[in-house]
Amino acid sequence: MRLLIVEDERRLAVSLAKGLTAEGFAVDVVHDGLEGLHRAGEGAYDLVLLDIMLPGMNGYRVCGALRAAGNDVPILMLTAKDGEYDEAEGLDTGADDYLTKPFSYVVLVARVKALLRRRGGGGSPVLSVGDLRMDTASRRVHRGDDEVVLTVKEFSVLEQLAVRSGEVVSKAEILEHVWDFAYDGDPNIIEVYVSALRRKLGAARIQTVRGAGYRLVAG
Secondary structure, eight states: OEEEEEOSOHHHHHHHHHHHHHTTOEEEEEOSHHHHHHHHHHSOOSEEEEESSOSSSOHHHHHHHHHHTTOOOOEEEEESOOOHHHHHHHHHTTOSEEEESSOOHHHHHHHHHHHHHHHTTSOOSEEEETTEEEETTTTEEEETTEEEOOOHHHHHHHHHHHTTTTSOBOHHHHHHHHSOTTOOSOTTHHHHHHHHHHHHHOGGGEEEETTTEEEEOOO
16 A cells, blocks of 8 residues: 655654554655645545644644545545644544554554555455455454464565456556655556565465556455
């Protein structure tokens, strides 16, 4: 999943980005409200972490502008304000959740995952494709009764294929959601991770559709 952090407190933004990247998310960071609005409006993000007190344009206005434009990306507001009227204003502009600084990182991650599950339909965090089960909450994978140990990036690539099992997922789509916006390396890096997944899950599990991408099948 790809997240956008709009936070002008740079040390906090970097810390959040590092932590969420370690959780398996692709994370982009901007420090200005106008840039955040522009990036959120044009990027395919799964969730936005949005500070309220921002230069250029405050978080309330950014959130309101995104909603007015029909953008329904989940928004988790972050702020040093803690009054109930501040929270109400944030939610009234269209935010999905609200977290007051200082906050527990564990709570932040839990809120992020809850919002992502809610957007996915509020169903189980477990993805099943044939005898393959992916628990996106605990980030564990089982094939039948056997657990398959994956790296963070392997899990993230597999997750992108699993949420669209049976469909062709392009390299560009995988890069967009698993690597961050600043990645300018070789897009063929995906082939390395697909090869690793085939070794661990079985070669027939992930099909290559020449010129189009990859398809995860029941096997």
